[in-house]
Amino acid sequence: MAESTIWWLLAGAAVAIELATGTFYLLMLCMGMVAAAISAHLGLPVTGQIITAAIVGGGAVALWHWRKSKQPKVAPVNANPDVHIDIGEPVQVERWNADGTASVKYRGANWTAVLAATAPGSPDSHGPGQFRIKEMQGSRLVIEKP
Template sequence: MQAYVGWWILAAVLVGIELTSGTFYLLVYGVAATVAGMAAWLGAGMVVQLLTAGVIAALGTLALRHWKRSTGHPESTVQDMDIGQAVQVETWQNGRGQVKYRGALWDAEAESAGVDSTHPMIIRAVKGNTLVLGNLGER
């Protein structure tokens, strides 16, 4: 078997596995194997093929890590969707209590000492599993 065929089979396997993982790293390695296969097809020696695959894989990995760091973090946007939503107070005492939100009971704390649990309350922030609440219309 020719070296380029081996590289292209490796590339196809890597890209096929990538389709099930969704991380993009195996896609980068599949591209590196494809280019190394092209180098082999053009008659380059094994050292050049390995260097080509290694350099492309390393540069692609660095570029992918940079891209992933520069994109937004989905976990923070999920919490941001909760901010501003109304809650129903179940129990409340001394600025802490439990509220009903999205069909479940949540621990909650007041945003400030001036929060009145007898008035409508909304989520101002999320700290771990605790909702930080304030009164509707106040800031």
């Protein structure tokens, strides 16, 4: 079997595994295998093919990782006002429970609210008053002072 055929089969297997697992980095490594297959067609020895695969595949992974690290971080979905229209809305806390939660009425229903950046189980020192919704965690509202 020709060396180029082996590289093409390895590249095809990498694409199949990538489709099964959903990891994008395997496609970058596949690019290295394709470059090695092309270098095999051009007559490079096996050592040159492996070096070509390593440089192209590794370089593509490093470039993709660098590019992803430069993109701005996306806010978590549960704290994104574009996803949850309730983020930033005011709620009134009448009293805090001993476990650090409060029952608030919001949109005609009772919700359990917790204070942002407060350890669970610790009583709140802020007391009752006006708060705003910072985040939603399932059926709980994470609130903070405005």
